[in-house]
Amino acid sequence: MNRAHTTYINLDQVGHSFAVNNEKIYLFKDLNLSISQGQSHAIIGPSGAGKSSLLMLMSGLEPPKDGQVQIYVHGIDHEISQFRESIGFIFQQFHLLPELTALSNVALPLKLRGIKNAEDQAEYWLKKVGLSHRLTHKPNQLSGGEQQRVAIARALVFKPKFIFADEPTGNLDGKSASDVADLLFACCHENGAGLVVVTHSEELAQRAQHVFALRNGECHVC
Structure with a gap:
């Protein structure tokens, strides 16, 4: 792969920790990995390993305690915080x-960006995720699987370069989980987006092209 023509996020010596009784406890440290658009x-691993924290750092929602998270576009590096609208x-x-x-x-994320045809685009994506008959329903009128479909449409509506999903099927029954996984992978592929999924589901993890195992403060490629 020619990285000069690829958009990717790079983690360089990244560590994340918290303090307990003035002692620094590391969830992980010195992680180096890249994810490509x-x-x-x-990302798999036992509960408490720091998978969700790693996802937050990758996506720029939180800064790392140590190291750097940068996004490379056409070979030029930028702080990940500068590309929140691409995630x-x-x-x-x-x-x-x-x-x-x-x-x-x-439609809300588009309206917040001042996009005028926000509702038209929102309707298009809700149709893509199979919810054309649920446009006017509120969350409490939707099943868990339907709510997750709305969340997927909301994440994809502005055509981001990367989608980060934290246990996207964790609260769903088997059939709904399978349907949502199909939809998520298909939409990201169609949209050319990079997809990063934190999951306890071995079946879901096996669908990814790259699998990282986070255990005992270290991240290994499976």
């Missing part, structure tokens, strides 16, 4: 606004 990646995030708990309809939840 247009490819799928899974979408999908949470396990959906994080939909309960007072808004599915259409309004998906």
Whole structure:
């Protein structure tokens, strides 16, 4: 792969820690890894290993305690915080606004950016995720699988370069989990987005092109 023509996120000697009784406890340290746009990646490991924290650092939602997280575009490096508009995030708990309809939840990120045809684009993506019949429904009127579909549409509506998903199927039954996984991988592939999924599901992880195992403060390629 010619990295000069590839957009990718690079973690260089990244560490994350917290303090307990004035003692620094590391979740992980000195991590070096890269994730590329247009490819799928899974992060696996036991509970408490720091998978969700690593996802937050990769996506620029939190700064690392140590090291650097940078995004390279056409061979030029930038701070990941400068590219927040190129990154979408999908949470396990959906994080939909309960007072808004599915259409309004998906349109909101576009409206916040001043895009005039926000609702038209939101409707297009809701149709793509199979929810054309649920446009006016609020989250409490939707199943868990439907809410996660809305969350996927919301993350993809502005065509980000990367999608980060934290246990996207963790709260779903087997059939809904499989359907949501199919949808997530298909939409990211179609959109040319890089996908990074934190998951306890071995089945979901095996669908990714690259798998990283985070254990005992170290991250290994599987």
